[in-house]
Amino acid sequence: MSQKEENSSFYEVWQRRTQHGDLLFGWLTLFFGLVVITLVFAIGYVVWSGSAEARDRFGFGFLFQTGWNPVKHNFGAMPAIYGTLVSSLIAVTLAGPLGILIAVFLSELCPLHLRNPLSFLIELLAAIPSVIYGMWGVFVFIPFFKSGIAKPLASTVGQWLPLFAGPVAAGRGVMVAGIILAIMILPTIAAIAREILAVVPNHQREALLAVGATRWEMIWYGVLPYSRAGIVGGIMLGLGRALGETMAALMVIGSAKSTIENSLFAPGITAAALIASELPNANDSLHESTLILIALVLFGITLILNILARLLVWQVSRGPVGTIRA
């Protein structure tokens, strides 16, 4: 910038006159940050105002009622809340441990020449659109699940445990939805957990190996505790995907909107699936408003679970990083 004014190019003149690049950049990023926040509030506002009619009519009791009768205007959110939570819970219970195991294998035990191809495949799985999982569920998994899992379970364990009771005639139900969701979120969890494990510093491993730990002890005491915050975050991301999943759930859950059955093999409904299936052809304005209220409920569920997740992450990441648990 030592050149004289008359020799300098347009760019340099411009640069001298606008030396507040950092400031500009700061404003720019602030602007885009605010756009996101505004968007959240805009969505919140639309959902809040759109559900006014239903909120006025049903009040808080709506959350705890069963029944879904668009003809007689008897609506309750409980079956949708139940279906959403239970199917997501099944999904996370199945996919969480599996995802972590996959990640541990890939980052700690996998032969080097297999690591990259396998990681790539897992990330590819995470990118498959959900409707394809739904289709696979309908055409491949449901027939297998019906004859291979549900019927044997219902005729043995189901005899005394209502959770697995029959009938399983069509095979569509909360359990199937949970398993399909588990398959969907498994790659998400595995991919994130793998990334997290990959950045665990090697001295963690070396230190443990140096004091004579086995490989298992090294992973259990040295690697996993170090990365638990990130792994919990990954699981929560998977849970978020499961909660909001619409198409795949709708295709396999069986759409029983008004009741809660004891059996996991019985059909149910999730909040997102309920909205997607009925909103385009709602009977009247109250029906539509109620569906928007369901969206608000889903909004709430997601918010609460996210807060819980954040608390959990804080909880597990407290104390010195990588503390060895005795």
Add this chain to the structure above:
Amino acid sequence: MSLTKNRQIVFFCFLALLVFLAPACGSGPAPTDMTKKDQPTVEAETAEPKSAPKTTNSFKPRAVKAKLTASGASFPDPIYQKWIESYKGVAPDVAINYQPVGSGQGRKNFFGGSTDFGGTDKYASDEELETFGKDVFHIPTVLGAVVVTYNLPDLEKIQFSGETLANIFLGKITKWNASAIAKENPGVELPDEAITVVHRSDGSGTTSIFTNYLSSVSKDWQTKVGTGDSVEWPVGIGGEKNPGVAQAIKQTEGAIGYVELIYATANKLPTPAIKNAAGEYVEPNLASTSAAAEGFLKTMPADLRVNIINPPEGEKVYPIAGFTWILVTKEQTDKTKATALTDFLYWSLTEGTKDAEALGYAPLPETVREKALEKLTQIEVAGKPAFKLPK
């Protein structure tokens, strides 16, 4: 020096990005303008069509250049798209865009003024018409039927009365060899199999027609469940749209459900005969569906808003059928649009019937078609009729 150069490059890239973004932001809302009614998307009438119409028929649409937007029921979507496509050969300057968003949304768009006409499987309620204020015509275009289908591999033929169907869908009849079914099917060996009911999970005109029928034949159904695009099903599982229902039935032995006639025909699903009000068991097909409309000719209201469920008389009538309508306002504001719209509808109801049958839609009976055409002549622009029937 190289550092300066790099920064220079970054700077210009940034500038280029801004230049690129600015018009992108500006043009954002532009496409939505097209759907606004007050936007002058219609250009002035052109003097002569560029090429002579290909049709040999005497009907020649008046030469206008217009763009019509519409949305509504998905059931008639294939035939509407076919009509729109074929009509381009007759009137190349008329562009019509019909979006199959569903009957409910279609009525909402139409009454909200964002479309030029709406399609619906369920006629607009008195309440809707009252809120809208202006006169609206319901123009029936084709007929659809809803059929029952099932999955029992060893069963050749079966037939139902309305009462039995209602009891099956209410969950009162749970076995295929129940006495009520056996009584209606003498000589048919019914399996000792549990019945699984499959219904639509999405809100649908198909469900509306089917539940309307069940309500008309069963007091129990009427009081417990009622009629609607979405209802509270006492039993069964839901499938998404026709394919979802058909798939669930296909995968479940002993399942029973309902789909549109067209879907069942195209996929060769078994379609049992249903007992009509005259006491005959009638199989669903185009002729028996059209016949359902004839059963209501005497009682058809002037505004053509009528459910043709379970006609009281007629031996060859299939009882689960319904019209699908196009909604248009009586008083049009835009002359070119009104001209294009009425010409298109006239062409569809006359020339277009061939296409309808080819696609598996039951055509309107002659008398109903005449009434529909008469409605077209009552459409007005600034107090003058927008359309005259050709001689």
